[in-house]
Amino acid sequence: MTESRFHFSEEKPLRWGVIGCGSVTEKKSVPAYKDTLGFRVDMVMRRNTEKAEDYAKRHNIPKWTTNADEVINNPNIDAIYIATPPDTHKLYALKVAQVGKPCCIEKPMAPTYEDSLAIYKAFQAKNISLFVAYYRRSLPRFLKIKQWLDKGLIGEVRHIHWQKTKPPNEVDLSKKYNWRTDATIARGGYFDDLASHGLDLFAFLLGDIVDANGFGTNQLGLYSAFDAVTANWMHEGGVTGTGSWNFGTHHRSDKVEILGSEGSIRFAILDEAPIELENASGHQTLEIPHPEHIQEFHVENIKNHLLDKAVHPSTGKTGLNTNWVMEKILGTV
Template sequence: MRELSWGIIGCGDVVLKKSGPSIFRAERSCIAGVMRRDVDKARPFAAANGIALCTADAGQVIGHPDVDVVYVATPPSSHREYVLAAAAAGKHVLVEKPMGMSADDDRAMIDACGAAGVELFVAYYRRFQPHVLAMKELIDAGRIGRPVMGQIDFAMPAPGQEWGWRLCPEISGGGLFVDIVAHRLDLMVYLLGAPEDVHGLGDTFGCGALTIRFADGALCTVAGDFVSDRTADRFMIVGTEGTICAEKLDSHRFTLSSGGAVETLEFEPLPAPHLGLIRHIERVLNGDGGNASSGEDGRLTDVLIDEGLGRGKACFANLSGRG
């Protein structure tokens, strides 16, 4: 299996604390170059990790002859620009979530990568964490019977200025519902399959709620609360013969209720949050399996939010047959 060389566009907190360490820990990855508009803020990271190219020019990273994969880790407002440039250069792409400012942006990125014959991955890294993979295995094995109901309840006190651009719609495309709840929504789709209908009320900055019907008939309620003083991160799937429930999704622990017994399952976290995703990308780009966090996957989550909340509007939408 060959080693992948990465070029990173946007060397901010997510790279410094999460994805950067994950790439370094992966068995077959290295970083050839990093870009940040305020390049001086990226220099310590580059120097500490032996990264030769550190620049304010994204074109230098995208055009670097050694780069196999371009990781677009900027705010959403520039995702489309950089993904299209990477595709035009024949580079595979990993783009941060939310994938784009709109589902239409997502479609443009998917089409560009498809036309260029390169893979497009979306950084929904929780899909590859051990506790989520265990949930999927249990559901697929029928341990809770046929899934009939899902529930996502996320709440945190009103965000302050420390959240920066995430609270600016012109940059983020939506508030913390788009930034945080989208991760949980993606997992529900990953575990329950294709959604058909979505009904939403509220908005993506304060309080937003979605009700989703999946193709097999399962229903899911999704609540994002960023105005009260409570804290919650509940993720639950109810089946005809049992229930999976994580009272705190990122605790790497959940309960399995099945056959009259209740079992608590705990999992060792990966040594770096994105490590499972990076390893998956290594395998896919070496011909071992298909893309399990694709542009189409990322777009579907954006469609649910766009159609359900309109990134600020309440509406009802039937998703069957949407292209």
């Protein structure tokens, strides 16, 4: 690591601007930025005037706007967090890269690998820090699983499988507009929104995914995006993986199992569930709760990265690989 050009503290914090103030920012992310020592949130943007002003007042943020350019170009804003739907990530990210500010982008990085690559190259060309909000790489629950794997507690890892299912929700059944199931924004539907978390985490736990394939279909006809996806993939080193995501079943499930030569590990990606280790020593179950603001450790790691104290586990490079994997599964690259 080289010496960082960022020097911030409680007395002179790094000032963040937020583009997009939807539900993900209410509890999961923005409070984490506000609570991180040395960080503060000074400005937010939302296209709706009343909602932007209300958000700023509720979160005690001094400035708000309906114009993203006012956040990006503000000389009193040091870094940008992009929390809009994925179809505008590239538009805003390229502008942030142009002005040379560190940036964190909500996941997925963009709707397509091509757009993600353009974002990655823009920040790489200027040697600016780029993060993607795959915060599970920083959560204690999943770091414990990585520790089990690194210690070889299930021997040589052979295979990983994830089954994620849920029934259609009221919005789906009413056919009301939802950008998460609009094929022009998220071709894979909930797969893009939810499976990206798991596939990204699997690369963190088991090494990069180097090949993948699969197919998607729309079984229910409730929206334009896929509602069922299946996949096969391979990690560097030869570990194989399979996954099935179906959003029209009668029940909800979220089950991951890692199979090794001497044991197995079971856990959930999205649900609150214990992690389980089974090997020759017996069966161990651990409850490791998430923090109140789930991006807390992710944001703390951004701070440590910018101070050159550590390398963040979720960067533009890792986020780009996750987009590539998802498009390989959907057959678009």
